[in-house]
Amino acid sequence: MLPMSCILLMCLFISFSSQIKAHKTTFSNLTLPHQHPYPESVVQQLQQKINASLSRRELLSKNQGSCLTGNPVDDCWRCDTNWAANRQKLADCGIGFGRAAMGGKNGQIYIVTDSSDNDPANPVPGTLRHAVIQDEPLWIVFAADMTINLRHELIFNSYKTVDGRGANVQITGHGCITLQYISNIIIHNIHVHHCKPSGNTNIRASPTHVGWRGVSDGDGISIFGSRNIWIDHCSLSYCTDGLIDAIMGSTAITISNNHFGHHDEVMLLGHNDKYLPDRGMQVTIAFNHFGEGLVQRMPRCRLGYIHVVNNDFTQWEMYAIGGSANPTINSQGNRYTAPSDPNAKEVTKRVETDDKEWSGWNWRTDGDIMVNGAFFVPSGAGLSAQYAQASSVQPKSVVQIDQLTMYSGVFGDPRDNGDIYPGFNGGGTTTGGTNMNKGYNGGSSSDDGDLFGMIFKGSSSQAPPYSKSNVFVSTFLSLLIIFILDTITNYDILLSLL
Template identity: 70%
Template sequence: MEMVCSSGIVFLLLVGSFSHLGWAMLNLTLPLPGQHPSPEAVAHEVHRKVNASISRREMLSYTTNDQSNCLTGNPIDDCWRCDPNWHLNRQRLADCAIGFGQYALGGKGGRYYVVTDSSDHDPVNPKPGTLRYAVIQTEPLWIVFASNMLIQLSEELIFNSYKTLDGRGANVHIIGGGCVTLQYITNVIIHNIHIHHCYQAGETNIRSSPTHYGWRTKSDGDGISIFGARDIWIDHCSLSHCKDGLIDVVMGSTGITISNNLFSHHNEVMLLGHSDDYLPDSGMQVTIAFNHFGKKLIQRMPRCRRGYIHVVNNDFTRWEMYAIGGSGNPTINSQGNRYIAPYDRNAKEVTKRVDTSEDEWRGWNWRSEGDIMVNGAFFVASGQGVEVKYEKAYSVEPKSAAYIDQITLNAGVLGNRGNNLGKWTAGNNDSGAYLDANSGIFEDYDEYSGSQRPYTDSSTLTTFVTLLLIVLFLSMK
């Protein structure tokens, strides 16, 4: 009996000494919190909504000759942009997500918080009115911006749960140290924000809530790092020029939708899954929809390890190595995308199985359905019994690939391009005055986000370039 007790104590001590990886390995039979029991049904519902929006566009265009912003064929945009007074009910946006991240509430039901101060000097004691002060609060908040802003982060911007960053009506750029970190939290929406030129930071104390701050080691330099988080929606952002990935989803994250974004000027664009051996990522579920993978991209759009990844109605107009890669037996459901291969005859293949023999990857479920292949692009499918596994997912024919130009027309930040973005109403103040959010720092810019031409105000451009050079200098130190 004594020997049995001793053995039990030793076992408990060994288990207790495990890292978070060890604990996760002990719970492999349990689904991740937020993991959907039928990913094929979620994929099916995405196509149903897209086809409904396309049908509505065709019907209204034929009967009324209406060419308004409503007629996009994009179910997310049609959900809120059809209302000319959307800015009076901004939280309607939270009802518009599709795919695995559709349950992300963000700050819905919470009060509005207006960011009035673009500074970020103290990561431990942030000033009221700053973005950092807002995102660390524990209550639900719908965060908006009083004017155009360039927010140069000193360190990682660590979020708490139930937050929405709503950049509509302003031109908001986040650059600098660490950028956005969503770690062990839920229910975050990030919408209409430029995120670029992020570099490694850390080795310092950073506040993560009003009552807690702690030491953070050096970050990877991702644009957005989603780490052990769920119910996250990233929509209409423009991302480029980061030290590591533009978006990383790792360590048991699930319930993620990445939609309507513009990716450009980057090498390793998007990583989904921590490692081949991290088994909890088998429950990762990510929808990648309506994005534009644009200028000067090389690889990882995305690169997947484990999980179920639905890649639907995206426009891949540039890659140098490959578009979609993976290892560790991920399920990849590619539907209704347009893949435009580069002129390099050795880089025509859309897919890449990373460091894996064909004998092993032949059984992985990778499917291309209704995709458009341009300039010699080709997708290498695989999987045994794949027809049965994907039956529900593509029972609605993804004819929407033919409308890819229209669906992805407004990918990235919705800038000042006649989109009737409106202005933010300044809280519930007595004056009811509008803050002019369309006359501030700079408009969308081609060199960095791959979108519109630079703003013509030379003094503003000079200020921005100067700040950018400072950031690059600091990143090389």
């Protein structure tokens, strides 16, 4: 009996140890309490959602008047002609790492009626500043078009949605938006521009707390030690520092459907190379349009896991995606249009790092479209055959990028100057994608539900998402083996285990 009992214990040990071994790297990298332990599973879920939206649009495309675009965020709420009566539906439409951001869901509607910002320490009811500092969840909307010229940083409290749909809302001035040590924020359909440093003053952060603030950087949106943040359909430009910066242990962030233009250092993700908690930073950057007058940092990453998917990069002067301190960059289904400068064709830049050091970093390109000589330098796992393979671009892929990003930025805004892409002539190269040339039959693919050669599943070498069902199946099979052995050998093993 003892030997067979040992077999049972060994089977159970092997079952559980195999699960733990497959994910030991993931567990060792957990540095933040709200970090997702299996980022690749979030990537796969987003891919599935995009494929489902594209499939649904394809099926309904024959129906005249179909409002679907294939963009899973927009298709979630825009087809409802009465969306204004159900604004909070937007909170159910999140994607990627920031998909759990609740914003002001289930809270009261707060209508901003006053565009003034005269006293940041004592905001007037009806102003945006008064709305965002309240303790309870609020869904904040605007009574009319307005330009809010801030005197100092606009400091948010948790569980707020700023919903600019139906109005032309401009946020500008000094400090702009600060999300510090808070959670569950949705910022949707507003302009943020011409933000300047300010500070050395008292600013109210809640109904009961006024605090002294030093000088701000002049970011458009500053995310500091915060989580569950979703920035969607905003237009950002002309700020002193970054358009969006996320630092100091921020995580669970989605930046989607935005329009970035006329700026140098666009987006910084990570405080510095030695701030180890930022290893847990996880950011999804999806369906954005990186437009005119941009120089670098789209984004510039440190330490964390950054998923860059289905964006349209139409201009940069130095580079598009940069990083240091071994971040994971997962670039999938983007269109990169290089500038005419022959010295600025590379999409990627390892910042102040020797190539012997970054050769093991996991930077991968999967299904990306390279235009006007653009090229992406992969490394680490990104050098595997799946990501290194390239094939000629099929027009369907280019059309799909236009479709997914056609409404980027604030609704109704022009897309640069007449949708002109520097150097773009309908051609290019595509990276990655083992099924790029398969199954094309006029707009759909027969390969695993992937449409238009745009979305690809992860490498087969990646560990599958951990689940209790996997453990259950393994345990069940172990017991089945023991039952068979018990029957063959006539040992009363099962009885001995009761």
